[in-house]
Amino acid sequence: MRPLLRAQRYVWQASPVRLLARILLVVAAGLVPVALAWLTRTVLDRIGDPSAPLLAPALALACAGVAAAMLPQLNGYLGSQITRTVTLAAKDRLFGAIGRLRGLARFEDAAFHDRLRMATHGTSGPADLVSSVLGAGQGALTIVGFLGTLAVLNPWMALVVVAGAVPTLRAELTLSRDRARVDFALSAAGRREIFYADLLTSVRAIKEVRLFGLGGLFRGRMLTELRAIDAGQRGADRRELLAQALLGVTGAVIAGGGLVWAVVAARQGRLSVGDVAVFVAAVAGVQGALATVFSTAGRGHHAMLMFGHYCAVVDSEPDLPPPASGQVTPVPELRHGIELTDVWFRYRDDLPWVLAGVDVVIPAGRATALVGLNGAGKSTLVKLLCRFYDPTRGSITWDGVDLRDFEVDELRRRMSVVFQDFMEYELSAAENIAVGDLTALDDGGERVTEAARRAGCDPFLRELPHGYDTLLTRIFLDAADRDDPRTGVVLSGGQWQRVALARALVRTHGDLLILDEPSAGLDAEAEHQVHERLRDHRRGRTSLLISHRMSTIRQADTIVVLGAGAVVERGGHDELITAGGEYARLFALQAAGYRKAVEVS
Numbered sequence: 001m002r003p004l005l006r007a008q009r010y011v012w013q014a015s016p017v018r019l020l021a022r023i024l025l026v027v028a029a030g031l032v033p034v035a036l037a038w039l040t041r042t043v044l045d046r047i048g049d050p051s052a053p054l055l056a057p058a059l060a061l062a063c064a065g066v067a068a069a070m071l072p073q074l075n076g077y078l079g080s081q082i083t084r085t086v087t088l089a090a091k092d093r094l095f096g097a098i099g100r101l102r103g104l105a106r107f108e109d110a111a112f113h114d115r116l117r118m119a120t121h122g123t124s125g126p127a128d129l130v131s132s133v134l135g136a137g138q139g140a141l142t143i144v145g146f147l148g149t150l151a152v153l154n155p156w157m158a159l160v161v162v163a164g165a166v167p168t169l170r171a172e173l174t175l176s177r178d179r180a181r182v183d184f185a186l187s188a189a190g191r192r193e194i195f196y197a198d199l200l201t202s203v204r205a206i207k208e209v210r211l212f213g214l215g216g217l218f219r220g221r222m223l224t225e226l227r228a229i230d231a232g233q234r235g236a237d238r239r240e241l242l243a244q245a246l247l248g249v250t251g252a253v254i255a256g257g258g259l260v261w262a263v264v265a266a267r268q269g270r271l272s273v274g275d276v277a278v279f280v281a282a283v284a285g286v287q288g289a290l291a292t293v294f295s296t297a298g299r300g301h302h303a304m305l306m307f308g309h310y311c312a313v314v315d316s317e318p319d320l321p322p323p324a325s326g327q328v329t330p331v332p333e334l335r336h337g338i339e340l341t342d343v344w345f346r347y348r349d350d351l352p353w354v355l356a357g358v359d360v361v362i363p364a365g366r367a368t369a370l371v372g373l374n375g376a377g378k379s380t381l382v383k384l385l386c387r388f389y390d391p392t393r394g395s396i397t398w399d400g401v402d403l404r405d406f407e408v409d410e411l412r413r414r415m416s417v418v419f420q421d422f423m424e425y426e427l428s429a430a431e432n433i434a435v436g437d438l439t440a441l442d443d444g445g446e447r448v449t450e451a452a453r454r455a456g457c458d459p460f461l462r463e464l465p466h467g468y469d470t471l472l473t474r475i476f477l478d479a480a481d482r483d484d485p486r487t488g489v490v491l492s493g494g495q496w497q498r499v500a501l502a503r504a505l506v507r508t509h510g511d512l513l514i515l516d517e518p519s520a521g522l523d524a525e526a527e528h529q530v531h532e533r534l535r536d537h538r539r540g541r542t543s544l545l546i547s548h549r550m551s552t553i554r555q556a557d558t559i560v561v562l563g564a565g566a567v568v569e570r571g572g573h574d575e576l577i578t579a580g581g582e583y584a585r586l587f588a589l590q591a592a593g594y595r596k597a598v599e600v601s
């Protein structure tokens with residue numbers, strides 16, 4: 001009952017006037033069929049009686065006919081208006097709730113994605129539920145009117161029709177529960193089907209799909225998922241068909257029996273011709289209205305189950321726990337440094353430890369570098385610093401205060417990060433940089449160009465057909481722009497990387513700059529330039545650089561080497577080379593590669 005009240009509240013808040021209008025229409029639509037039947041009876045009986053006035057009931061019958069024709073259209077129109085308005089508000093609420101999830105763990109959970117899919121279907125739930133209640137109310141009015149009619153003509157018939165409806169109600173509720181269960185069971189298959197369909201069309205995947213000839217494989221897998229969905233739904237359809245056929249036959253037998261009784265009663269003079277007409281209309285009306293009530297109750301039940309998923313997402317608890325002290329501490333300007341103390345972390349309880357007792361200090365105003373083999377846990381450590389997850393054990397402090405005591409958005413505002421897997425937004429070049437700090441859009445683009453200059457992308461962005469206003473996409477263009485090849489452009493991987501770097505550098509007020517492989521895709525000259533500029537930019541600032549290019553690492557004040565989830569070495573470049581450990585080994589390996597290349601050339 002609570003989801004129903006909540007749905008009604010949502011609809012009332014989003015569209016009160018239309019809801020009131022719809023209620024009035026529903027009352028009218030519920031009573032008009034009964035009025036039509038009684039007016040038909042009156043007209044038929046008066047045709048054979050020249051003394052009785054006929055014009056008024058005939059006109060009233062015509063008017064009722066017009067109303068019967070118009071009301072469903074008006075109801076449908078108003079219903080769609082309400083559905084659209086309420087769905088928009090519900091979607092806004094849903095995505096607001098998703099936006100309140102500050103961590104990453106939920107988004108990596110398949111069960112959460114299934115629920116999210118159901119919740120997205122559930123955004124029309126409030127309107128569907130209220131529609132079902134109104135539909136059921138309309139049917140109930142018609143039933144009451146016609147049952148009254150039947151009770152006058154043949155009380156037994158009224159009883160038989162009502163008794164025949166009980167199995168229909170039970171069947172409809174079972175069927176809707178069955179439908180919702182099938183939908184939920186198939187949602188993982190639906191997710192996989194979308195994934196394979198996406199691989200077959202996405203720009204990112206298409207190169208490998210074509211080169212390795214993967215189209216057949218992914219199409220096959222997509223079809224397998226679709227067949228599984230089809231089989232699941234076909235089963236539900238069959239159960240529905242069987243139940244409805246049985247119910248239909250029961251209804252027809254009752255109506256047929258009633259008709260025979262009415263005809264015999266008329267022949268015996270117990271009913272007039274008008275009575276027979278109103279009796280037939282009443283039996284059909286009650287059965288029709290009952291069917292409508294039950295199918296709307298079934299749809300309402302289904303909508304309620306979907307709406308339940310919606311409510312579960314909207315009401316979900318925050319994924320990052322609030323401070324243990326109950327008090328949020330304002331994030332101070334970083335003066336001393338960030339300290340990781342005995343940090344242990346794994347992505348899930350059933351997965352191995354990624355970090356196992358890491359102790360690292362990132363001193364304020366100094367450049368720290370993080371080195372380690374693939375999978376050593378460097379990017380994971382960055383995600384912990386950004387508080388996308390909390391350490392499973394141990395703590396991370398910012399000038400001595402645990403990160404968990406800060407408001408997470410405020411903490412993130414103090415950081416600039418270039419992620420290894422940065423985003424390529426289908427936006428203009430200026431917006432692609434300004435997403436790092438949206439206020440940069442307000443000052444005429446000066447900070448955007450300054451950041452682009454530092455990241456080394458200003459020269460080629462200036463040269464674009466519309467400069468910084470050029471869209472960095474060829475896909476999401478407006479219809480009018482599609483024929484103009486100059487409107488959107490595609491950047492190279494290295495150019496994108498510089499744009500992503502500019503995005504981090506535009507955030508000038510950050511206390512901590514994190515660069516996770518910022519130059520992996522750059523050519524040698526660009527890499528040199530970018531690192532020269534970055535060195536100037538990082539001077540006096542707190543930064544953490546992750547790179548497999550040892551030449552860029554060596555300038556850091558402190559180098560931390562991660563291995564098997566723990567710190568294996570730390571120190572300055574010269575110190576670590578002298579120590580002859582893991583860092584010296586990696587450095588020598590890379591240097592030997594370059595030396596060999598030079599000798600060969």
Ligand SMILES: Nc1ncnc2c1ncn2[C@@H]1O[C@H](COP(=O)(O)OP(=O)(O)OP(=O)(O)O)[C@@H](O)[C@H]1O
Nearest residue numbers: 108347354372373374375376377378379380381420
């Ligand atoms: N979201 C995730 N869920 C589960 N495991 C993950 C997740 N992200 C990373 N891992 C695992 O954590 C380990 C460390 O990954 P991480 O990306 O931190 O390594 P890295 O040192 O940055 O590696 P690389 O040098 O290749 O970028 C890997 O074994 C990886 O499989």
